[in-house]
Amino acid sequence: MYPRLVYHAEALAENVQRVASRCSREGITLWGVTKGVCAQPEIARIMVRNGCRALMDSRMRNLRALKAQDLGVPLWLLRIPMSSEIPEIVEHADGAVISMAESVHLLHQACAQRRHPFEVMLMVDIGDLREGIWPDEVDALAEAFSACPRVRCIGVGANWGCYGGVLPTEENEKKLLSVGRLLEGRLGQPLTYFSGGNSSALSLLENGGLPSRINHLRVGEAILLGTDVTNMRSFPWLRQDTMEFQAEIVELRRKPSVPLGKRGADAFGNVPEFEDRGYRLRAIVALGRQDVRPEGLTPLDPRMTILGASSDHMILDVEDADPLKVGEVLSFRPDYGAMLQGATSAYVEKCVLEEPSEL
Numbered sequence: 001m002y003p004r005l006v007y008h009a010e011a012l013a014e015n016v017q018r019v020a021s022r023c024s025r026e027g028i029t030l031w032g033v034t035k036g037v038c039a040q041p042e043i044a045r046i047m048v049r050n051g052c053r054a055l056m057d058s059r060m061r062n063l064r065a066l067k068a069q070d071l072g073v074p075l076w077l078l079r080i081p082m083s084s085e086i087p088e089i090v091e092h093a094d095g096a097v098i099s100m101a102e103s104v105h106l107l108h109q110a111c112a113q114r115r116h117p118f119e120v121m122l123m124v125d126i127g128d129l130r131e132g133i134w135p136d137e138v139d140a141l142a143e144a145f146s147a148c149p150r151v152r153c154i155g156v157g158a159n160w161g162c163y164g165g166v167l168p169t170e171e172n173e174k175k176l177l178s179v180g181r182l183l184e185g186r187l188g189q190p191l192t193y194f195s196g197g198n199s200s201a202l203s204l205l206e207n208g209g210l211p212s213r214i215n216h217l218r219v220g221e222a223i224l225l226g227t228d229v230t231n232m233r234s235f236p237w238l239r240q241d242t243m244e245f246q247a248e249i250v251e252l253r254r255k256p257s258v259p260l261g262k263r264g265a266d267a268f269g270n271v272p273e274f275e276d277r278g279y280r281l282r283a284i285v286a287l288g289r290q291d292v293r294p295e296g297l298t299p300l301d302p303r304m305t306i307l308g309a310s311s312d313h314m315i316l317d318v319e320d321a322d323p324l325k326v327g328e329v330l331s332f333r334p335d336y337g338a339m340l341q342g343a344t345s346a347y348v349e350k351c352v353l354e355e356p357s358e359l
């Protein structure tokens with residue numbers, strides 16, 4: 001069935017092992033982030049088997065599915081909680097990241113029946129301007145934790161490159177550490193984790209720029225794609241052949257490269273521009289914006305280029321490629337956005353291949 005998103009188990013397992021061993025050499029606990037693949041069960045298992053000590057996902061629906069798999073590791077909610085989902089979080093998650101005192105109070109109330117405190121990690125905003133307390137709010141949060149003993153803060157975490165594109169640096173990580181130390185002082189007890197960021201923070205590991213007290217990372221992209229979109233690079237020590245989109249050719253025809261007649265906007269309101277390259281062989285594959293973000297796809301055959309896409313059709317220039325036939329399947333490497341949308345689309349078949357040769 002096409003279109004489909006094919007995951008390569010072996011490449012993914014290798015990436016988890018390589019990230020995990022690099023982390024453990026530096027005394028860093030690795031938690032795997034599954035949201036990019038909607039907590040795909042086999043991939044979650046690969047993460048756990050190869051060195052992730054816990055799994056994190058931004059959706060309770062995904063965490064519930066992970067819980068049913070009985071993976072034997074803690075499952076954490078990675079998005080700061082909606083107040084309306086707090087009862088569900090307490091029932092199904094082992095912990096959550098938070099940034100608001102209100103969440104601490106609500107979690108405390110919801111935990112009245114629990115025997116163990118509910119664990120949270122306090123997010124600190126070091127400038128990326130997505131979630132996190134401002135560093136001068138430590139006292140207010142410490143007060144909330146003191147008033148809510150059924151909630152236990154086990155660490156602080158910072159995030160990079162998600163909204164502001166702010167890069168993790170040694171200096172930024174030190175700011176997180178100082179906020180964490182301040183919180184330890186106010187709470188009168190040590191924190192277990194200083195969580196230095198996501199995949200982008202692995203770049204700091206490579207050049208020794210990660211302060212030694214940073215002892216925790218939350219990694220998705222580097223494992224799933226071998227890339228670091230924030231630093232705009234691929235990790236040379238990780239594999240990028242972890243997954244591919246596959247779509248079937250439904251039309252193959254030589255056509256002019258510039259549309260004929262008077263032109264308005266395309267189906268999405270954009271006014272496209274065209275370069276006249278004469279008649280070119282074009283392939284239409286049955287894949288579109290309902291399945292994927294086409295801008296995030298790269299054809300595996302470098303002689304092909306994606307010309308554009310509407311909801312259900314993607315058009316490629318295949319003039320310079322080997323001869324093709326209708327019904328043939330073309331493959332594409334996704335970036336993070338394309339992976340996320342493909343994993344989310346109900347129209348995209350997902351399949352996990354154990355061996356590369358199964359293709």
Ligand SMILES: *Cc1c(COP(=O)(O)O)cnc(C)c1O
Nearest residue numbers: 033159198199218219220221222
């Ligand atoms: C998504 C997310 C991560 C993982 O990011 P990657 O770039 O996929 O490694 C880590 N922390 C938070 C808070 C996130 O939202």
